[in-house]
Amino acid sequence: xxxxxxxxxxxxxxxxxxxxxxxxxxxxxxxxxxxxxxxxxxxxxxxxxxxxxxxxxxxxxxxxxxxxxxxxxxxxxxxxxxxxxxxxxxxxxxxxxxxxxxxxxxxxxxxxxxxxxxxxxxxxxxxxxxxxxxxxxxxxxxxxxxxxxxxxxxxxxxxxxxxxxxxxxxxxxxxxxxxxxxxxxxxxxxxxxxxxxxxxxxxxxxxxxxxxxxxxxxxxxxxxxxxxxxxxxxxxxxxxxxxxxxxxxxxxxxxxxxxxxxxxxxxxxxxxxxxxxxxxxxxxxxxxxxxxxxxxxxxxxxxxxxxxxxxxxxxxxxxxxxxxxxxxxxxxxxxxxxxxxxxx
Ligand SMILES: [Zn+2]
Numbered sequence: 001x002x003x004x005x006x007x008x009x010x011x012x013x014x015x016x017x018x019x020x021x022x023x024x025x026x027x028x029x030x031x032x033x034x035x036x037x038x039x040x041x042x043x044x045x046x047x048x049x050x051x052x053x054x055x056x057x058x059x060x061x062x063x064x065x066x067x068x069x070x071x072x073x074x075x076x077x078x079x080x081x082x083x084x085x086x087x088x089x090x091x092x093x094x095x096x097x098x099x100x101x102x103x104x105x106x107x108x109x110x111x112x113x114x115x116x117x118x119x120x121x122x123x124x125x126x127x128x129x130x131x132x133x134x135x136x137x138x139x140x141x142x143x144x145x146x147x148x149x150x151x152x153x154x155x156x157x158x159x160x161x162x163x164x165x166x167x168x169x170x171x172x173x174x175x176x177x178x179x180x181x182x183x184x185x186x187x188x189x190x191x192x193x194x195x196x197x198x199x200x201x202x203x204x205x206x207x208x209x210x211x212x213x214x215x216x217x218x219x220x221x222x223x224x225x226x227x228x229x230x231x232x233x234x235x236x237x238x239x240x241x242x243x244x245x246x247x248x249x250x251x252x253x254x255x256x257x258x259x260x261x262x263x264x265x266x267x268x269x270x271x272x273x274x275x276x277x278x279x280x281x282x283x284x285x286x287x288x289x290x291x292x293x294x295x296x297x298x299x300x301x302x303x304x305x306x307x308x309x310x311x312x313x314x315x316x317x318x319x320x321x322x323x324x325x326x327x328x329x330x331x332x333x334x335x336x337x338x339x340x341x342x343x344x
Contacts (some may be wrong), residue, residue, distance in 0.1 A: 018095035019336055020050050024085035024272035028052075028080050028332030029071065030135070030324075031091040033108045036060050036072040037324070040082045050146055052325055054078055060109060063095035067111035068312075072125045079128065084337050086129045088331030089118065090138035096180050097334075098134040103180065131335035135327050136183060139320075140167025140176050142330030143288045149333050152286040156278060157320065158185065159291030160271070163199065164207040166329075168282070174334065186211070194314045202290055206274035211292055214270065219249045219263045226259050234259050268301050275302075275317075281310055290320025 008217065020026075025042035039055040056074050061067040075087055092113065094104030100119020104113060117173045122163055133141075138155035140149075153172060155180045159165040164186035168175040176182050185208035187200050196217060198205035208214050223231055234257065237247040254262025275287065289297055303317045322329055 016134035019341065021045070022341075024083055026086045026088055026332040027075060027084050027335040028138075028156060028328035028330070028335070030041065030085065030090045030138070030217055030331065031071075031109065031112075033061060033092070036070060036074070036080060037328055039229070039325075039328050040078055040084060041329055041336075042082070045272055052329060055314075060111065062110045062145065064111050064114045066148070068115065068121060068125070070146065071122060073228060075122070075126045077129065079126070084128065086131065086335040087122065087126065088138070088328075088333070088335030089122075089130065089132045090135045090327035091118070091329040093137050094180055095132050095134045095137075097137075097176065098237065098313065099130065102132070113197055129335070129339055131331070131338045132329050133334050134167070136165030136182070137167040137174055138328075138330035139165070139322075139326035140183075140288070140330065141167060141334055142322050142326035142328070143290070143320055144169040144330075146322075146329060147331045148288045148318045149286045149325060152284075152319065154282060154284045155286040155288065156183070156185070156282060156284055157288035157290060158275070159320075159325075160210060160289065160293035160297070161291040162210050162212050163184060164274075165291070166278075170282075175309050185278050188277060190270070190277070204272075209270035211266070215246055215249065215267050215293070216244065218266050218270070219244045219246075222259060222263050222266065230259060240314060246293070255297075256277070264296070264298075265301075268298065268305055271297070271302060272305035272309060276305045279310045279312065281308070284319065286316045288320050290323075290326065294319055295333055319326065 015206050022044035025040050027038060028041055029038040035057055037057045039052045041052050043050050058070050061070055066228060093102045096103050119130045119132050139159060143149045143157050144152060144155055154170055156166055158167045166183045166185035168183050187205040190206050191204040191205045194203045196204055197206035198208045221233060235242050238252045249260055249263050253264040299317060307313045
């Protein structure tokens with residue numbers, strides 16, 4: 001008897017062949033608090049690899065007009081050289097990526113406060129299609145497309161810096177939620193007794209513990225609780241002008257100082273608590289950890305602490321591979337893929 005197929009359960013081809021191989025390449029632009037980076041992402045037929053070329057950068061202007069002109073100049077320069085197909089922009093803030101509008105706070109970028117309709121303005125000035133994406137989303141997509149999470153079906157990436165950013169690729173697609181607020185993992189609460197105020201105005205967010213700022217608060221509290229002699233020794237040896245910075249903590253930790261080790265151990269626990277909660281909701285196959293502080297993460301220790309609290313242990317925990325270029329790469333791919341596919 002012949003079996004009747006009720007539903008096809010073949011997995012989706014999560015990685016379709018690179019669209020860069022056909023047609024014109026896109027530009028990716030990463031708008032940071034201090035610097036704007038722009039580059040072309042293209043396919044190199046000689047090597048068979050996709051690559052990032054012609055990197056331009058500029059300080060981030062604080063007034064809106066100079067800011068827009070800087071972006072337009074960069075786009076026009078790259079377009080004149082490479083005849084591009086689309087422009088992807090990675091920026092802080094909650095972004096309605098369908099309409100290219102910035103909805104929420106834009107962090108420390110005053111120029112963006114008066115430019116909600118970035119897509120519209122740039123399209124009018126350059127004549128090119130523009131896609132705008134939240135920076136943590138773009139970085140996660142870049143890592144998924146051609147970085148540390150290549151081949152993953154369900155993944156999330158976190159960036160450990162001044163804050164904690166997060167981007168999710170679910171079932172092979174960027175996951176933005178119903179109102180573009182998905183991936184605000186930095187603001188899940190990991191305590192309930194109003195221990196630390198977060199930059200978002202709420203209490204005890206993961207970010208208030210796992211970020212660089214969080215690490216510093218942990219350091220100050222740990223040091224205060226330590227015996228007087230140990231405190232003095234720590235400050236004399238590692239702190240400049242008695243200030244407890246992240247650098248001081250890292251130096252102490254590398255030096256096998258007892259207090260330094262305790263602080264870094266607590267920091268790994270703080271990261272693990274948030275990660276395992278997210279893992280228990282999402283059941284990802286891969287988690288990418290990037291950002292300026294990722295270089296200080298002991299991945300073996302973090303994996304151990306995360307597994308202790310996770311229902312599944314079938315996930316990989318890996319360092320980001322694209323560094324500062326993840327946002328450019330992700331934004332460029334998203335811009336390209338938001339365009340209709342050219343005829344082969
Ligand atoms: Zn928060």
